[in-house]
Amino acid sequence: MSSRLPALTDLPGDIxxxxxxxxxxxxxxxxxxxxMLRSVYPHDQVFGKYCTVEEYIDAPPAEVYRYLSDTRSLEEWTYSLRGFTPVDEPGLWLAYDRLGDATEIYxxxxxxxxxxxxxxxxxxxxxxxLWMVYLMRVVDARIVLNKPxxxxxxxxxxxxxxxxxPYPETAPPQRTxxxxxxxxxxxxxxxLEMQNLKAICEYRSAHGLPLTPAWMGE
Structure with a gap:
């Protein structure tokens, strides 16, 4: 059956x-x-250019989204980001990544x-x-897994x-x-951090607690 759509008609067929x-x-x-299928994949082949992880969380998607959308949630579910405080620029937060000793992270x-x-x-x-970009999406599990x-x-x-x-002059001199x-x-x-997110959200949901604590909504 031929397609009525002009798909790729502007391109050569031997690309x-x-x-x-x-x-x-x-x-x-x-x-x-x-x-293309392997029983064992080299680490660099899987995670060299992109790093993607995924997890099911037994908690309502709208609430999980609301929790993640508050920057201060990172203080709870990430391994090492601590001490979030707003700076003068609206929407920008300063914290410390303890993975890098006393490294400032914006x-x-x-x-x-x-x-x-x-x-x-x-x-x-x-x-x-702000060149380090962490892309996250919350999906309603009823659509993709047929369960809440x-x-x-x-x-x-x-x-x-x-x-x-790219900015060595801003790095603390003692950091290695x-x-x-x-x-x-x-x-x-x-x-590991996704498991933290799962544990926190599922605990609060199972105990009837709001996923986003009141102090985040202030």
């Missing part, structure tokens, strides 16, 4: 990396897909209630260029600044590690 049923039938494509939260996305724009040492609760997706992209500090030194551990570390 490298393009695999579509019109040019590669199922018999041809199946071996390609099977070759955070601005960009949230969308319609899509339930929560993006944390962060940076060590300075608050002018939430699915939380979390992705980080390997920004080139992880490889080299750079945030990018921990990239290989991001997946495990983020899953």
């Amino acid at each position: 490298d990396g393009l695999t579509r049923i019109e040019t590669s039938d199922r018999a041809t494509t199946t071996p390609i897909i099977l070759d 955070t601005r939260t960009v949230a969308n209630p319609e899509s339930m996305t929560v993006d944390y724009h962060c940076a060590w040492d300075q608050g002018k260029h 609760g939430s699915v939380v997706l979390w992705t980080n992209c390997h920004h080139p600044f992880y490889d080299e500090n 590690p750079w945030v990018g030194d921990f990239w290989d551990m991001f997946a495990a570390g983020h899953m």
Whole structure:
């Protein structure tokens, strides 16, 4: 059956990396897909450019979203971010990442209630260029798992600044590690923090407590 849509009519049919049923039938494509499957995957192949973790949380999605959208929730469910205080610039928060000793970390939260996305724009040492972006989305589990609760997706992209500090002049002189030194551990570390998020939300939900404490709503 031919399509009435002008799909890719403006492009040549032999583009490298393009695999579509019109040019590669199922018999041809199946071996390609099977070759992409591995029983063991190199860590860098899975987490070298992007780091994504996900988890089911037995708590209402709107409440999980509301909790995440408050920057101060990071004080509770992250492993090492502590002491959030607002700065003069509206929406910008200063805290300390104890993973980097006494490292200052700046955070601005960009949230969308319609899509339930929560993006944390962060940076060590300075608050002018928030290049560390933590992308999170809350999904209603009834849609994707056919049961109540939430699915939380979390992705980080390997920004080139992880490889080299772009603002060395703002770093405290006594600090040895750079945030990018921990990239290989991001997946495990983020899953640990996701389990923190799950434990906190599920405990409060099961005990009839608001997921977002009153002190966050102040």
